[in-house]
Amino acid sequence: MSEETSSEADLPHEVACKEIPEAGAFRIARRDSPLALSRISVADAEMPLSGNRYDVSGGGVLYCATDLEGWRLRRVTTRVICQEPLPFVDVEVPRTLATLGELLAKDLVALDMDQPLDVSLMRGRNRLVPRLVSRWAYVQQNEDGTPRYSGIRYESKLGGWECWAIFDGTRLGQAEERAVSLEDPALVSVSAMYKLTIH
Secondary structure, X not given: OOOOOOOHHHOOOOOOEEOOOOOOEEXXXXXXXXXXXXXXXXXXXXXXXXXXXXXXXXXXXXXXXXOOOOOOOOOEEEEXXXXXXXXXXXXXXXXXXXXXXXXOHHHHHHOOOOOOOOHHHHHOOOOHHHHHHXXXXXXXXXXXXXXXXXXEEEEOOOOOOEEEEEEOOOEEEEEEEEEOOOOOHHHHHHHHHOOOOOO
16 A cells, blocks of 8 residues: 555545544453554565454554453453544445545555445455555544544444554553453353353
C-alpha cells in the first residue's frame, strides 16, 4: 500500500467514524501485561492467515470489546480507557467500505480481490484486506501532521459484538482489572451460546 496520506478534500466519499465509549472498552489480557500492544513482523504481515486482523506492520494495536461477551479465557478482564481519543474508522458502515474500496483500489487488485470491498472481505479468512484498511487508517494525518484516527471499530465475526482495534499513540489507562470468574454472567452467557463447558 502506498504510504501517502490524504486530506479530507481528497476523500471521494465519507469515511464513517465512531467514538469509543467514554466509559472505556474491555480487554481480556495476560495478567502481567494487560495493555501490551499486538505487533506483527513485516514477513508475517504478508501472510493472509498470520497475526490479528487489524495488525499494522511497523505499529502496534490494542484489541478491545465494548461488552464482556467478546472475550477469551485464561485472561484478566481490564477496562481500557482512551484518553482524548481520535475518531475510530467504522468498517461496518457501507459508505466507509465504498470510500476505502476506491482509495485502495490498486492495492486490492494487487491482492487479487475482484469484488467490491465489503464486510465479508473484512471478516474473511484472508487478513491481508483488513490489514490494508488498518494500515491506511494508521498513516492518515491531519494538515498539522498529527494522526487522524485512533483505530478501527469493527464487529466480531463470531457474534456481532462491537470491538476496537486501538492504534499505538492513543493514550490509554485502566479503570479496573479483575480475574475471570466462572460465575461471571457474560462468561455463562457465551458458554451457553456456543455450548461450551468451562473448567
